[in-house]
Amino acid sequence: MIAGARIAAAIEVLEDIDERRRPAADALKDWGLAHRFAGSKDRSAIGSLVFDALRRRASSAFVMGEAGPRAVILGALRLVRGLSLEEASALFSGEAHAPAPMSEKERELFASASLEGAPAHVAGDFPAWLEPSFAAVFEDRLIAETSALAERAPVDVRVNTLKCSRDKALLSLAHLNAAVTPLSPLGLRLPLTPEGRNPALAAEPDYVKGRVEVQDEGSQLAAMLAAAKPGEQVLDLCAGAGGKTLALAALMQNKGQIYASDSDGRRLMPIYARLERAGARNVQVRAPRRGEGGLADLVGACDLVMIDAPCTGTGAWRRNPDAKWRMRPGALEQRIADQDQTLAAAARFVKPRGRILYVTCSLLREENEDRIAAFLAIHPDFHAVGAQEMAENAGLPQLGAFASSMGPGVRLSPATTGTDGFFIALLTRSNLS
Numbered sequence: 001m002i003a004g005a006r007i008a009a010a011i012e013v014l015e016d017i018d019e020r021r022r023p024a025a026d027a028l029k030d031w032g033l034a035h036r037f038a039g040s041k042d043r044s045a046i047g048s049l050v051f052d053a054l055r056r057r058a059s060s061a062f063v064m065g066e067a068g069p070r071a072v073i074l075g076a077l078r079l080v081r082g083l084s085l086e087e088a089s090a091l092f093s094g095e096a097h098a099p100a101p102m103s104e105k106e107r108e109l110f111a112s113a114s115l116e117g118a119p120a121h122v123a124g125d126f127p128a129w130l131e132p133s134f135a136a137v138f139e140d141r142l143i144a145e146t147s148a149l150a151e152r153a154p155v156d157v158r159v160n161t162l163k164c165s166r167d168k169a170l171l172s173l174a175h176l177n178a179a180v181t182p183l184s185p186l187g188l189r190l191p192l193t194p195e196g197r198n199p200a201l202a203a204e205p206d207y208v209k210g211r212v213e214v215q216d217e218g219s220q221l222a223a224m225l226a227a228a229k230p231g232e233q234v235l236d237l238c239a240g241a242g243g244k245t246l247a248l249a250a251l252m253q254n255k256g257q258i259y260a261s262d263s264d265g266r267r268l269m270p271i272y273a274r275l276e277r278a279g280a281r282n283v284q285v286r287a288p289r290r291g292e293g294g295l296a297d298l299v300g301a302c303d304l305v306m307i308d309a310p311c312t313g314t315g316a317w318r319r320n321p322d323a324k325w326r327m328r329p330g331a332l333e334q335r336i337a338d339q340d341q342t343l344a345a346a347a348r349f350v351k352p353r354g355r356i357l358y359v360t361c362s363l364l365r366e367e368n369e370d371r372i373a374a375f376l377a378i379h380p381d382f383h384a385v386g387a388q389e390m391a392e393n394a395g396l397p398q399l400g401a402f403a404s405s406m407g408p409g410v411r412l413s414p415a416t417t418g419t420d421g422f423f424i425a426l427l428t429r430s431n432l433s
């Protein structure tokens with residue numbers, strides 16, 4: 001496909017996403033199926049442009065003076081890719097499946113591409129209705145924090161210490177320009193290509209043989225803050241596809257027992273193959289059943305309950321930019337109810353002096369500090385561990401610098417730590433219950 005035809009395809013995919021209100025990944029997959037002549041490089045280039053445009057959707061529309069897919073793609077070519085007017089005009093040639101030439105007005109707007117006078121939710125590319133919530137959290141860093149959430153994200157991997165050392169993996173992934181992550185002692189960061197494409201990791205022997213797992217550095221740190229020790233009894237209550245479960249198994253050196261559970265059994269399906277590949281042998285998967293959900297024997301028996309809570313995912317918008325535009329206020333209310341419910345459920349499984357690690361990939365106070373405060377108000381037998389103490393206990397003292405100012409817990413974000421956005425709080429149960 002010529003470069004202009006890829007641009008036209010990206011506009012088509014954005015139209016499909018808008019018309020059918022569907023996830024970008026589904027629209028891209030269908031486009032590929034309907035255009036089998038397109039090669040993998042074409043599909044990847046189209047996907048990368050669609051994601052760039054979704055990340056900067058509001059600001060791209062603002063500079064082009066309208067919100068339709070063509071305008072948004074044009075705006076993204078200017079704001080994200082830094083194309084000159086000449087370069088953009090060459091792509092919008094109207095020839096051989098390329099989009100129609102730019103109008104005089106489009107040329108003018110593209111050339112000036114000004115964000116002057118843009119409101120915060122446009123300059124920071126987030127839904128307007130979330131402005132009060134974000135402003136309360138970020139205050140004068142509102143635009144810096146939300147703009148960082150609208151950037152591209154590198155691919156991070158966690159080295160699986162059950163199989164490999166970080167030094168070895170660093171050497172064997174050198175051809176992908178791997179570098180060590182600044183905060184996680186187990187992480188490697190793989191940069192994107194200049195066009196924003198992910199490095200080709202799926203066929204790498206290190207990945208196929210389970211020596212590395214794709215996991216954002218923030219997610220690695222969240223699992224480490226649980227300070228799980230070999231021999232402990234651990235319940236991963238919201239295990240999903242098992243990203244945190246695998247990290248916990250490695251931290252525990254395959255000793256002790258992890259019970260991986262989730263209220264939605266379908267979400268657990270990928271975990272079996274992942275455990276096998278990673279060589280994690282201390283994990284029992286407990287698929288949900290009626291009544292106690294198959295966990296009755298664990299009541300009051302766990303040293304640690306990990307809650308990787310269902311959340312709005314606002315911290316992961318770099319990777320799921322379409323999700324931010326689909327998010328509605330009702331979804332936040334629903335997630336808050338789910339979070340209270342998982343915290344209450346978790347409390348039952350913790351033994352005296354045991355602990356709960358509460359994690360979200362959200363940056364909203366409503367899902368984080370407020371949930372911990374609500375839980376502590378009705379569970380006097382629990383108390384929150386200070387951020388510095390939690391970080392030191394996990395061997396990550398540098399994370400104490402990212403203590404939340406709104407309550408107990410640590411906050412990570414693309415702007416402050418270069419990771420996805422996470423909130424992590426540790427609660428311990430008193431001796432008596």
Ligand SMILES: C[S@@+](CC[C@H](N)C(=O)[O-])C[C@H]1O[C@@H](n2cnc3c(N)ncnc32)[C@H](O)[C@@H]1O
Nearest residue numbers: 238239240242243244262263264267308309310
């Ligand atoms: C953030 S995802 C988990 C991701 C996973 N831990 C990982 O690292 O790959 C949250 C999970 O919580 C599950 N969930 C939602 N409500 C729940 C509940 N009340 N009890 C247990 N799991 C729940 C969802 O099905 C979803 O799989």
